[in-house]
Amino acid sequence: xxxxxxxxxQKYTTITSKRQLINSGRWKMNTLYIIFLYxxxxxxxxxxxxxxxxKTFAAFKKAFKLFTIILPQFFLVTLFAGILSSIIEMKNIxxxxxxxxxxxxxxxxxxxGSFTVFPVISVFPIIKEIxxxxxxxxxxxxxxxxxxxxxxxxxxxxxxxxxxxxxxxxNIIAYILAFFQAFFIGQMIK
Amino acid sequence: xxxxxxxxxxxxxxxxxxPNATWRILIxxxxxxxxxxxxxxPVFLCTGLMDVWxxxxxxxxxxxxxxxxKGIIISLIMGMLTALPLYAVLPVASMLLKKGSKLSNxxxxxxxxxxxxxxxxxxxxxxIGLKFTSANIVSGIVSxxxxxxxxxxxxxxxxxxxxxxxxxxxx
Numbered sequence: 001x002x003x004x005x006x007x008x009x010q011k012y013t014t015i016t017s018k019r020q021l022i023n024s025g026r027w028k029m030n031t032l033y034i035i036f037l038y039x040x041x042x043x044x045x046x047x048x049x050x051x052x053x054x055k056t057f058a059a060f061k062k063a064f065k066l067f068t069i070i071l072p073q074f075f076l077v078t079l080f081a082g083i084l085s086s087i088i089e090m091k092n093i094x095x096x097x098x099x100x101x102x103x104x105x106x107x108x109x110x111x112x113g114s115f116t117v118f119p120v121i122s123v124f125p126i127i128k129e130i131x132x133x134x135x136x137x138x139x140x141x142x143x144x145x146x147x148x149x150x151x152x153x154x155x156x157x158x159x160x161x162x163x164x165x166x167x168x169x170x171n172i173i174a175y176i177l178a179f180f181q182a183f184f185i186g187q188m189i190k
Numbered sequence: 191x192x193x194x195x196x197x198x199x200x201x202x203x204x205x206x207x208x209p210n211a212t213w214r215i216l217i218x219x220x221x222x223x224x225x226x227x228x229x230x231x232p233v234f235l236c237t238g239l240m241d242v243w244x245x246x247x248x249x250x251x252x253x254x255x256x257x258x259x260k261g262i263i264i265s266l267i268m269g270m271l272t273a274l275p276l277y278a279v280l281p282v283a284s285m286l287l288k289k290g291s292k293l294s295n296x297x298x299x300x301x302x303x304x305x306x307x308x309x310x311x312x313x314x315x316x317x318i319g320l321k322f323t324s325a326n327i328v329s330g331i332v333s334x335x336x337x338x339x340x341x342x343x344x345x346x347x348x349x350x351x352x353x354x355x356x357x358x359x360x361x
Contacts, residue, residue: 033273045239058242059243079215140318
């Protein structure tokens with residue numbers, strides 16, 4: 001039992017280090033953006049502190065309260081993504097819709113996109129791979145769009161902040177419009 | 191309370207049915223939680239600052255009733271800069287509602303943040319190409335506007351009233 005767990009950890013670490021090696025150049029862009037965000041935040045806080053220290057502390061308190069509200073749900077979402085990634089590999093899902101072309105492929109891709117919670121940026125290397133193997137750009141586009149904009153799994157979280165009606169309507173319309181968006185992108189790239 | 195219960199149950203579920211992958215799942219979740227928290231921390235701090243410094247009056251002027259096209263453009267740009275996944279941007283959106291922004295503008299903000307965020311656009315350009323990204327930006331802006339318009343149309347004034355009063359409870 002213990003041995004098995006140990007090997008699984010090793011497997012995981014080797015996979016991630018390989019991926020990091022491949023993408024190390026690209027990951028820098030994301031870190032740069034995050035550093036930029038932190039810099040702006042720091043400057044804003046500095047100015048705010050100069051103007052009024054008490055208000056700045058109040059802002060800190062509010063940010064902390066937000067954290068405590070969202071943290072358990074956040075952990076739930078990431079745990080769900082972890083379970084999902086252990087049951088099904090993202091690569092298998094993506095290859096499933098990349099083989100199917102036309103409307104069926106688009107339908108599969110849209111379902112895969114809207115029912116999974118995955119950090120989009122980590123999916124891009126796989127997408128590049130399947131595009132080089134000849135997957136359709138329309139299918140890839142609808143997958144990216146639904147992955148970012150439609151979240152049927154995170155709907156309970158969304159209803160908490162936006163209300164039932166607004167979040168349901170928003171998700172359904174975004175799902176339908178994703179097809180049009182993908183068609184447009186497909187036409188433009190041809 | 192409900193979320194905590196669901197959290198505990200899901201952990202028990204993982205441990206019971208997937209004993210081989212338990213460590214892998216936990217490591218994966220903590221890794222992604224870490225990356226999310228690093229990205230979210232500055233945004234939440236800025237949200238707190240906004241809540242303290244911006245008065246309701248000025249916020250209504252910027253993104254509230256009568257802000258018109260300017261309000262839409264401001265919320266679009268704010269969303270692109272906020273750059274968070276959908277479920278992380280929701281508390282920020284509820285703060286905007288609390289400050290009296292129009293619901294349609296808040297929906298534009300959510301759509302822009304999840305679909306047109308700047309890091310995502312950078313990655314798209316690097317991995318797929320500039321043509322794809324530019325087509326995605328154009329169609330994305332149109333779809334975000336349509337989504338916010340239709341959702342705003344379908345919701346009755348009473349629904350909006352409850353939404354605004356609910357947003358007060360989160361802070």
